[in-house]
Amino acid sequence: KLVQMVCKPSSQAMTQPNPNMTEDELKVGMNILGKKRTKTWHRGTLVAINPVGNGVFKYKVKFDKGKSLLSGNHVAFDYNPTLESLYVGARVVARYKDGNLVWLYAGIVAEMPNNKNRMRFLIFFDDGYASYVTLPELYPVCRPLKRTWEDIEDASCRDFIEEYITAYPSRPMVLLKVGQIIKTEWEGTWWKSKVEEVDGSLVKILFLDDKRSEWIYRGSTRLEPMFNLKMTTANAQEKKLAGQQRTRPNMGALRSKGPVVQYTSDCHVGASPVKSPQAPPTQPSPSPQHQQPQQPQQPQQPQQPQHTPPPAQPPQPPRLDGRILSPPNTPTSLFTQQFQRQLPSLPPGPPAITHAMASIPHQPSYRAPTDRIFYLVHTCQPACLNRVRPAIPDMHRGKNPLLTPLLYDFRRMTGRRKVNRKMSFHVIYKAPCGLCLRNMAEIQHYLFQTRCDFIFLEMFCLDPYVLVDRPFQPQRPFYYIPDITSGKEDIPLSCVNEIDSTAPPQVAYSKERIPEGGVSINTSADFLVGCDCTDGCRDKSKCSCHQLTLQATGCTPGGQINSSAGYLHKRLEECLPTGIYECNKRCKCCAQMCTNRLVQHGLQVRLQLFKTQNKGWGIRCLDDVAKGSFVCIYAGKILTDDFADKEGLEMGDEYFANLDHIESVENFKEGYESEAHCSDSEGSGVDDKDSKSEEESDSSDDTFVKENYYSSSSVWRSYTTRGQVKGNKEGELLSNQTSRLWAERLSKDLRGLYRKFQDCVSLTVSGLSGVTKKQVAVKSTRGIALKTSHGLMVKTGASGGGGDNTPSKNTRLFFDGEESCYIIDAKLEGNLGRYLNHSCSPNLFVQNVFVDTHDLRFPWVAFFASKRIRAGTELTWDYNYEVGSVEGKVLLCCCGSTECRGRLL
Known part of the structure; x- marks a missing residue:
């Protein structure tokens, strides 16, 4: 009941006094609290009430020592207020305990009691501190000002309170957990600190240098x-007022492991997403192309409720996307009509199977053979696989790739062993000839020895918690399509709708990139670097393509080359910001045996398009996916920046993705993201507590379960607490030198593009953390989250001492003076990557891969698993939109993650 009383029907009502409450009367002789010059409040007696005109009174209060004539906003009743009289922004006097001493300070109510704060009031005091108090520790101010923050003397505190109350109940706060490392400001310096405790909206921070701790809002x-968020907002406003050229917002594909800002809303007032209503089932149709087309859905955008019931209309197919309906004459609706007229020219899709017709065909489970395989000493050769070598190539294509070796009589065995007194699981494979393969290196060597061209290295997994025979079988759906790609993908992509009988949006499926007008991609072999490896490119020191990947890592801060960069046994454990160069059509290596060809082989894992509850359509895996596995790419039409702006305003920008590899590497090499990590698999922040090791889990199906900162015209007050605890301060060598020199010479031009004009690049605060307003939102294809906005960076002020205002240059300018990156648009034509939804705790990360061209502007956008993914789990990635970057657009997040940031835009 208490929570229900606190929650008001609107955000304005939550920050306004109850109109039914009347002011208590002040009488001479009553005990009250008064404010002294020391800013503290003390008990006294009201001895006189003096009118000063215009209905305003002064109150003479007698203290134990002396008297004071005070205004109505500087006296408070000496009793506790009622819950009905309090609201967010209410002016109160609150107790604060410091050891054995108790003081009274003025402040405002920042948070009403609820279950999250254990039924307490959060108070922002006038001097910048914050604390949780209970109702008996509050005293109401007698005659507060209508704009309560105007009573605060400190300008920065006053601005903070005004902004807080105006934006309430939307409150951006840093999402933290115990053990996390974060930088905290103290006396104008940023210190490395650690989260000791989180209590509601407060966090206890331990400064690692002097072991001092304090509570901070x-x-x-x-x-x-x-x-960083405040500086971003301030600089965006400054650039907008200055009329500078606007760049696109920065939306990295993956955020760092550092803390993120979460947008919370008390009692979910005014900001809670509304689930899209389930549409009634429609009549089954023989094929989707005869149905009225559906406009593609916008991932993560909730549908707004209708305020008035619409008039009766002829029945129409239900909407799938959950997007806001546009008026009849808007550009969006006009485009929809035009798009619907173009749909009959699309190739016919596969026939649909409705709930009334048939169910999903059930595939029998794999049964492991019971006979034993005995090993006889021999030297493995191609004859070892003669009895299992298929006469028909790809006879098991379409099945779980991790199950394929078992279908060819390989055995996958799980064992247990003790390591450091802990029982752990391990996996070994037994080949058809009886040879035991204990690690990926032995498996790779065996496949090369036997010239195996029908089983590949990525089909083996030594993770004991990845089960190769655990297919996900959906419930009996209302709508089912065996393959929405109509055979265009190597692996069928099925579609199910377990919620209603609506069909997915009709999109021209293409698994390849489609250059539009003004976009020219040179895929000629004359502009590619190729290798002449004969060992499957296993020796990175001799493979020219591997060397391109390794040498590019020298563009990272410090300039040190990472000799282990790239694929490891056909897996990518973490993102490589400088990109991966796969072997190409100019290489002389065997395409089937090469260990540096992965993304170009296309879709391998079994995926399914399905209807989600509140996010439109999504993609899930039908089998377990090992960490580092390649999943799919993001394909669509490649547009120029100007044309993308125009299309985004007319048709929507929900399927835009930036090809901003150049900007990503240039900013990364300058050291602006030296603390960033590429994988989200561990969530937000660094946790010092050791998590439960994987070896202690069960593998059965049942139990598997910055350093420089800049000033701005607007500065915000930091709210902290008074409590403090006192304490004391506290190359790897290459084997073939000739090949090495040759490979370095080949990659010299590439590195020169990255490093050229490095001294000319000078970014001010507008580049470091400023994001300019834009009317369209674009996902980034960066593998890391950058704190800068991409595109051409323009100086807005004088640099350190030179005062040179020459615009900064980047590598993209060397491509015929281009200034903006290209955009992939998958709205009307694309592949399954368009259906991947957002999550604040994603299980995929983005990697730029160069396959058919070494042009830095046109990498392939590939998705890899950032963690082990169980069958039936939805696949997601972090759009990394910058909140507030698109003017006039608010997009709530519906990912449901425990680390959800609340808003996308």
Whole structure:
């Protein structure tokens, strides 16, 4: 009941006094609290009430020592207020305990009691501190000002409170957990600190240098993520007022492991997403092309409720996307009509199977053979696989790739062993000839020895918690299509709808990139670097393509080359910001045996398009996916920046993705993201507590379960707490030198493109954390989250001492003076990557891969598994939109993650 009383019907009502409440009367002789010059409040007696005109009174209060004539906003009743009289922004006097001492300070109510704060009030005091108090520790101010924050003397505190109350109940706060490392400001310096405790909206921070700790409000700009957010907003406004050229917002594909800002909303008032209503089932039709087409859905955008019931209309197919309906004469609706007229020219799709016609065909489970395979000493050769070598190539294509070796009489065995007194699981494979393969290196050597061209290295997995025979079988759906790609993908992509009988949006499926007008991609072999390896490119020191990948890592901060970069046994454990160069059509290596060809082989894992509850359509895996496995690419039409702006405004930008590899590497090499990590698999932040090791889990099906900161015209006050605890301060060598020199010479031009004009690149605060307003939102294909906005960076002020205002240059300018990156648009034509939804805790990461061209502007956008994924799990990636980057557009997040940031835009 208490929570229900606190929650008001609107955000404005939550920050306004109850109109039914009347002011208590002040009488001479009553005990009250008064404010002294020391800013503290003390008990006294009201001895006189003096009118000063215009209905305003002064109150003479007698204290134990002396008297004071105070205004109505500087006196408070000496009793506790009622819950009905309090609201967010209410002016109160609250107790604060410091050891054995108790003080009274003025402040405002920042948070009403609820289950999250254990039924307490959060108070922002006038001097910048914050604390949780209970109702008996509050005293109401007698005659507060209508704009309560105007009573605060400190300008920065006053601005913070005004902004807080105006934006309430939407409150950006840093999402933190115990053990996380974060930078915290203290006395103008940023210090490395650690999260000791989280209590509601407050966090206890331990400064690692002097072991001092204090409580800070999680929305305080003393925390680095909040400071970056505030600076981003301020600089965007400054650039907007200055009329500067606007760049696209920065939306990296993956955020770092550092803390992120979460947008919370008390009692979900005014900000809670509304689930799209389930549409009634429609009549089955023989094929989707005869149905009225559906407009493609916008992932993660909730549908707004209708305020008035629409008039009766003829029945129409239900909407799938959950997007906001446009008026009849808007550009979006006009485009929809035009798109619907173009749909009959699309190739016919596969026939649909409705709930009334048939169910999903059930595939029998794999049964392991019971006979034993004995090993006889021999030297493995191609004859070892003669009895299992198929006469028909790809006879098991379409099945779980991790199950394929078992279908060819390989045995996958799980054993247990003790390591450091802990029982752990391990996997070994037994070949058809009886040879035991204990690690991926032995498997790779065996496949090369036997010249195996029908089983590949990525089909083996030594993770004991990845089960190769655990297919996901959906419930009996209302709608089912065996393959929405009509055979265009090597692996069928099925589609099911277990919610209603609506069909997915009709999209021209293409698994390849489609250059549009003004886009020219040179895929000639004359502009590619090829290798002449004969060992399957296993020796990275001799493979020219591997060397391109390795040499590019020298563009990272420090300039040190990562000798282990690239694929490891056909897996990619983490993102490589400088990109991966796969072997290509100019290489002389065997395409089937090469270990540096993965993305170009196309879709391998079994996926399924399905209807989600509140996010439109999504993609899930039908089998377990090992960490580092390649999943799919993001394909669509490649547009120029100008044309993308025009199409985004007319048709929508929900399927835009930036090809911003150049900007990503250039900013990364300057050291702006030296602390960033590429994988989200461990969530947000660094946790010092050791998590439960994987070896202690069960593998059965049942139990598997910055350093420089800049000033701005607007500065926000950081709210902290008074409590403090005192304490004391505290190359790898290459084997073939000739090949090495040759490979370095080949990659010299590439590295020169990255490093050229490095001294000319000078970014001010507008480049470091400023994001300019734009009318369209674009996902980034970067593998890491960058704190800068991409595109051409323009100086807005003088640099350190030179005062040179020459615009900064980047590598993209060397491509005929281009200034903006290209855009992939998968709205009307694309592949399954368009259906991948957003999550604040994703299980995929983005990697730029160069396959058919070494042009830095046109990498392939590939998705890899950032963690082990169980069958039936939805596949997601982090869109990394910058909140507030698109003017006039708010997009709530529906990912449901425990680390959900609340908003996308």
